[in-house]
Amino acid sequence: MTTEKIDVAAVEQDAAKSAMQLSTENRGKNRRSPITEPSQLPQARRVVVKVGSSSLTSVENSIDENALRSIVDALGGAxxxxxxxIFVSSGAITAGLSPLGLAKRPxxxxxxxxxxxxxxxxxxxRYTEYFARYGVTVGQVLLTAEDLMRHSQYKNAHRQIERLLDLGILPIVNENDAVATHEIKFGDNDRIAALVAHLIKADALLLLSDVDALYTKPPKDGGERIARIDDPIxxxxGVEIGSVGRVGVGSGGMVTKVQAARIAAASGIPALVTSAGNINEALAGENVGTWFSTTGGRRNVRLLWLAHLADIKGTLTLDDGAVEAIRGRRSLLAAGVNAVSGTFTAGDPxxxxxxxxxxxxxxxxxYSSDEVPDMLGKRTDQLGDEFGEDFARELIHVDNLVTLRPRSARTKLK
Known part of the structure; x- marks a missing residue:
């Protein structure tokens, strides 16, 4: 999956922490949301709501005023x-097309x-004006996925949003498209919404677009709504998951909604995927959309990134013993690796x-991709004797490793 690239130096600094430090940092964080059913959403203490571009804007009319009012009415009421x-709003690029005289997304x-x-x-x-009708002051928070991966920026983002909430402000989060230094990635706001939910320990995540639920296949072809996902694998x-929006102004499609819902669920936060038109019903706990139940507890944000968002630079092929070792929460040694591919440096995912x-x-x-091939199949003591003491260690330490469950080959991405 294509993602933002994090700062390698920051990752290496984090990677140098001992297992005891990491254990201390994570103590007490492995909790799950008390919200276990969509009917309980009205009791949620804190909810992150993400709305997609296609539900807020259009190429022809820039901002859809009626849609904005409906969403603000629902959030203001909640x-x-x-x-x-915490409102994660897409739409900045599309909202700027008409004023710039552009006929389509550049x-x-x-x-x-x-x-x-x-x-x-x-x-x-518009948000400032519309929320003021409810006596609500809004605050703008512009983030990138990278901001939520670097330790210092992660802490700053956490402090900012928590302080806004303490002051009674409604934070409006968007991906910081205007200052991006690389190509803007598809689906960033979906991922950012999941990470923000993790950041502020939300009780639930609502992902709203122009699609009312996840279906087994397109409804026009007889597909049925999937009301609940307990096991995302x-x-x-056999489910066909679409990847493009209805009107061509969004950038993620249902694929990124499912990815974001899985990220949230894996970190102890349930997610509901439905349409913006169902926002009132969703917040009221009615039976709409597709509910993703939690599949894990809160995780170290670096491992959450590594599992779901990392821009993978290479591949190691392991023997059966090494697979068993890492699944048993042990470090990966060179002796258990049969092959390597890709180009990477030390600290890369x-x-x-x-x-x-x-x-x-x-x-x-x-190690780098230039160093690894000569190390394959050799014991740690052999590496030290042959290459020096700097090589007498694991390829990947257990603290910097996260095991995965693969997506079923029968899940179809369209």
Whole structure:
């Protein structure tokens, strides 16, 4: 999966922490949300709501005023009932197209940045005006996925959002398209919403677009709504997941909604995927959309990134003994690796696969792709004797390794 690239130096600094430090950091964090059913959403203390571009804007009319009012009405009402709302809003690029006289979403980075710069101002102006009707003050928070991966920026983002909530402000989060230094990635706001939910320990995540639920296949072809996902592997077997939006202004499609829902669920936060038109019903706990039950507890954010968001630079093929070792929470040694591919440096994320090609883990490797081939199949003491004491250690330490369950081959991405 294509993602933002994190700062290697920061990753290496984190990777140098001892197991005791990591254990101390994570103590008490392995909790799950108290919300276990969609009917309990009205009791949620804190909810992250993400709305996609296609539900807020259009190429022809820039901002859809009626859609914005409906969403603000629902969120303003929920906040008045005592729920902390964090609103992740897409639409900045599309909102800027009409004012710039552009007939379609641009492909080049600089024009996207220009459109986002104009559109973000227009959006926040509307939100400020509409939320004021509820006596709600809004605060703008612009983030990138990278901001939520670097330790210092992660802490700053956490402090900012928590302080806004303490002051009674409704944070409006968007991906910082206007200052991106690389090509803007598909689905960033979906991923950012999942990471923000993790960041502020939300009780639930709502992912709203122009599609009312996940279906077994397109409804026009007789597909049925999937009301609940308890196991994101088994329950998605044979499902056709679309990857493009209805009107061509969004950038993620249902694929990124499912990815974001799985990220949230894996970190102890349930997620509901439905349409923006169902926002009132969703917040009221009615039976709409597709509910993703939690599949794990809160995790170290670096491992959450490594499992779901990392830009994988290479692949290691493991023997059966090494696969068993890493699944048993042990470090990966060179003796258990049969082959290597890709180009990477020390500290880069790599994929680990078994001999049948099934992905079993991601990890941060301690060596470069130039060094690893000569190390394969050798014991740690042999590496020290042959290459020096700096090589007498694991390829990937257990603290920088996360095991995976692969997506079913029968899950179809369209």
């Amino acid at each position: 906040k008045a009932r005592g729920t902390d709302i 492909k080049d980075l600089s024009t996207k940045q220009a459109a986002a710069s104009v559109g973000q101002g227009l959006l926040i102006s 088994a329950d998605l077997e 790599v994929s680990m696969k078994d001999q049948d090609g099934n992905e079993v883990a991601h990890g941060l490797i301690n």
